[in-house]
Amino acid sequence: MSKVITITRPDDWHLHLRDGAALSAVLPDTVQRFGRAIVMPNLRPPVTNVELAAAYRERIVRVLPAGGSFDPLMTLYLTDRTSAEDIVRAKESGIVHGVKLYPAGATTNSDSGVTNLGHCVKALEAMEKHGIPLLVHAEVTDADIDVFDREKVFIDRNMVPLLERFQGLRVVFEHITTKDAADFVTQAPGRVAATITAHHLLMNRNAMFAGGMRPHHYCLPVLKREEHRESLVAAAISGSPKFFLGTDSAPHPKSAKEAACGCAGMYTAHAGIELYAEAFDAVGALDKLEGFSSFYGADFYGLPRNADQITLEKVEWNVPESLPFAGDELIPLRAGGVISWRLK
Numbered sequence: 001m002s003k004v005i006t007i008t009r010p011d012d013w014h015l016h017l018r019d020g021a022a023l024s025a026v027l028p029d030t031v032q033r034f035g036r037a038i039v040m041p042n043l044r045p046p047v048t049n050v051e052l053a054a055a056y057r058e059r060i061v062r063v064l065p066a067g068g069s070f071d072p073l074m075t076l077y078l079t080d081r082t083s084a085e086d087i088v089r090a091k092e093s094g095i096v097h098g099v100k101l102y103p104a105g106a107t108t109n110s111d112s113g114v115t116n117l118g119h120c121v122k123a124l125e126a127m128e129k130h131g132i133p134l135l136v137h138a139e140v141t142d143a144d145i146d147v148f149d150r151e152k153v154f155i156d157r158n159m160v161p162l163l164e165r166f167q168g169l170r171v172v173f174e175h176i177t178t179k180d181a182a183d184f185v186t187q188a189p190g191r192v193a194a195t196i197t198a199h200h201l202l203m204n205r206n207a208m209f210a211g212g213m214r215p216h217h218y219c220l221p222v223l224k225r226e227e228h229r230e231s232l233v234a235a236a237i238s239g240s241p242k243f244f245l246g247t248d249s250a251p252h253p254k255s256a257k258e259a260a261c262g263c264a265g266m267y268t269a270h271a272g273i274e275l276y277a278e279a280f281d282a283v284g285a286l287d288k289l290e291g292f293s294s295f296y297g298a299d300f301y302g303l304p305r306n307a308d309q310i311t312l313e314k315v316e317w318n319v320p321e322s323l324p325f326a327g328d329e330l331i332p333l334r335a336g337g338v339i340s341w342r343l344k
């Protein structure tokens, strides 16, 4: 008999769905597994106001597989020009659940991001007042800071002063990758939470160089040392409601990944919950999977937990070498390899 677990349907609190044909290609993978997802706004051009968010939400809903009940939770892209009025209108819309801070130049499509948080005081005050969380890609961008240290340096230079200045602001430290971030969030007030990806739970930085350069294991924040991976696993299985699931599934065409200057991002939505089951099972903590995947994120965002369930079984399946992707190909995590849990 294979091991089987049934859990409340999970949600993905950090997801890139892209747009157009790419959106249509990847959306079914998420919808099969998750009830809702926080949809990242780093399109070109970025989703900077409620009209753009509503139109993007429409485009997502239009290509939803029939019969599903998936709810895309929209976000705004914070810029130096986001006003308090933009925030109030977002709140009133009921469709915007967070505002994303990308330090300018930190990651994919972040060139319209924030150059100086000092420009965002009015917007941040409005978010504090109206209870809209700030979702943070927490890396400094200074060229003189080692790429492996950018998250840690962001904590000291930006996160601490931000939380100090805006004492009521709710903050999600997105895709944490270091022991420093896990410890910081653990010790922070209850208004601070973090998402953790499956790939940062399963791999350390060796995975980028196993037998040669592995562009499909390159993402931001970049994979870190084993000691950091172990800290992330400890946080994820701790039972603390501050840590919850966010896949950061970030599809890029094969041609853009396998290039002289390859894009950052891993595609994991094809096994969006299965990979977490593997990571939790590996440390004998499957009993902690449901809280992390299905409860704590909803609780943090003030949304009801899902009412239905999914079942996972410990049966190996082969991941395709590639998936069709808007006239190109998409290389999923573990392409050509095996995943040890599957959705029933």
Ligand SMILES: NC(=O)N[C@@H](CC(=O)O)C(=O)O
Binding pocket: 016, 042, 107, 108, 137, 218, 219, 220, 221, 248, 250, 251, 264, 265, 266
């Ligand atoms: N995680 C990534 O490596 N890439 C993301 C952007 C992001 O989440 O920083 C993307 O949009 O491709």
Ligand SMILES: [Zn+2]
Binding pocket: 107, 137, 174, 175, 220, 221
């Ligand atoms: Zn990011």
Ligand SMILES: [Zn+2]
Binding pocket: 014, 015, 016, 040, 248, 250
């Ligand atoms: Zn992301």
